[in-house]
Amino acid sequence: MMERYGYSIFCDDIRNEPGGKLSFVGCYNAVMFTAPRFPLVLPKFCIHFHVFSPATQPYESVLSRCYVPGRTDPIAEEAIEVPRLQDQINLLASLPKNGGAPPCIVVAASLVFTPLEIPEPGMIQVRALINGGPGELQVGSLTVTPAEG
Structure with a gap:
């Protein structure tokens, strides 16, 4: 049986293009190398994520959460719009x-x-709380580390 899963793209900017396309600018791979001084303030930082669920396990709700190192509470918590439950069942x-x-x-x-x-x-870290829990789904992470040199 398929499990729920997700992935994230971490980048400096997300731009809306004609035709409904998205452009991701300054994408990070697994690690963001930074200056050695913390706290670090980035003028802009973007995360785009997808969450996949088997059609046999429809969504009632999805709540995204973003965590940064040094803080235990999420810095952002946002309800994500999901298709109506009946539309998912009909599909x-x-x-x-x-x-x-x-x-x-x-x-x-x-x-x-x-x-x-x-x-x-x-x-x-990006996590999703699906249908109220019981736990959070890991949707992506990016390591932040000072660059050597």
Whole structure:
């Protein structure tokens, strides 16, 4: 059985393009190398994420949370719009029964911070609370570390 999962893109900017496209500018790989001085303040920082759920496990609600190193409480907590429950159930009923890969319901959103303060080195984390819990789904992380030199 397929599990819920997600991923995040961490970048300096997200731009809306014609035709509904998104452009991600200054994307980070697994690590953000910074100056050695903390707290660090970035003038702008963006996170775009997707959460996938098997169509047999529809969403009632999705709450995104962003954590920065040095703080235990989320710095952002935002409800993400999900399709109406009946629309999700109707979609599942309309799909062919032997269509190959199991169908998913996907929600996506962007978090934009202007500015973002990072108190200390560590990990920026994105998590999602789905249907009220019981736990948070890890949706992505970015290690923040001072550059050597």
